[in-house]
Amino acid sequence: MLQGKVWCLRLLPIPLLIIILAAYNCSYGVLDRYRILNLSWKPTKVVCNDWITQQKWESLNFKINKTTKLFLKLEDFFWKEYVSQLPLPYGIKGSEQMLLKILAATESSDMPAHIENLECRTCVVVGNGFAIKNTSLGSIIDKYDVVIRLNDAPVRGFEEDVGKKTTMRFFYPESASSNPGLHNDEDTLMVLVPFKPQDLRWLKEILYDEKRVRKGFWKPPPLIWLGHSSKVRVLDPHFMHWTAKKLLQIPEQNGFHPTTGILAVFVALNYCDVVHIAGFGYPPKRNQLQPIHYYGSHTMNSMKNSPHDVSREGRALKRLENSGALAYLHPHL
Incomplete structure (x- = not known):
């Protein structure tokens, strides 16, 4: 009997070792999944060859040509017939003349050549959500080929969590910052997302220094906008249309x-080989006092009259994550 107990004690470390190794591997996998195990991690071509990107397009429930240009170009209106059956935000029907003037005043070219010519584009879309706060992801975010930011989300003062680099910033007049130079790089592309004709009118008035008309906005946009015309782009509404129709x-x-x-996530999926996201997700609806951004003091109360279906968008992001089309950089609900 005594010998049996001795043998049991001798064997006890074995199952304990197995449990420890299993727990370690599990935690390693979770941390690696969210890219927070090693802060020196750098997205490279290697990640373009893994099973996630190979199966990404087969697993998605939408089809769109990856060679589609992101931005509207002046030549679209002169060298070929640009036919749109839908008005903004899903098409340009009825806004052609304003767009002609805007595109004539901007370079309206493609993405920078050093990004266009990459064999493998790694991209991160940085959302404005509270989830990115205190994540210390800034150094990782800055290593991606393309960093997409949204609206007037600040960078200065939040670099440790959100990084410094900005390749593109998607915005509309109500979300525009008067001085884009404060929270963007010198070569950041300012990408207008036109939701309504007034958005194009605002940009035209800015570019041509015309009298500002303030009607038609839910929030007064800047009367003076210091963005440089050479960095202005207008996103093709084609992407908004397919985001609504196919993705959502x-x-x-x-x-x-x-x-x-x-x-922005949908655009990244169609332009990039690897897509990661951070700062996405809203607090539960029951918690109306929870901050929704990593900056400022807005809470879920401010979303009461929103024209967006955030629950539907959350489910779409979950489907994309489950299919391997994208990955989060941090744990999330």
């Missing part, structure tokens, strides 16, 4: 349209 499957005429954030 929003029923027509229901009054909702995609947020700038989910739109």
Whole structure:
């Protein structure tokens, strides 16, 4: 009997060792999944060859040509017939003349050549959500080829969590910062997402220094905008249309349209080989006092009359994550 107990004690370390190794591997996998195990991690071509990107397009429930140009170009209106059956935000019907003037005043070219010519584009879309706060992801975010930011989300003072680099910033007049130079790089592309004709009118008035008309906005946009015309781009509404129709499957005429954030994710999926996201997700609806941004003091109360279906967008992001089309840089609900 005594010998049996001795043998049991001798064997006890073995199952304990197995449990410890299993726990370690599990934690390693979780941490590696969210890219926070090694802060020196650098996205490289290697990640473009893994099973996630190989199966990404087969697993998605939408099809779109990856060679589609992101921005509207002046030549679209002169060298070929640009036919659109839909008005903004899903098409340019009725806004052609304003767009002609805007595109004539901007370079309206493609992405920078050093990004266009990459064999493998690694991209991160940085959302404005509270989830990115205190993550210390800044150094990782700055290593991606393309960093997409949204609206007027600040960078200065938040670099440790959100990074410094900005390749593109998606915005609309109400979300525009008067001086883009404060929170963007010198070569950041300022990408206008036109939701309505007034958005194009605002940009035209800015570019041509015309009298500002303030009607038609839910929030007064800047009367003076210091963005440089050579860095201005207008996103093709084609992407907004397919984000709503294919990704979110929003029923027509229901009054909702995609947020700038989910739109940026869709654009990244069609332009980049590897897509990671951070700062996405809203607090539970029951917690109306929870901050929704990593900056400022807005809470879920401010979303009461929103024209966006954030629950639908959350489910879409979950499907994309489960399919391997994208990955989060931090744990999330």
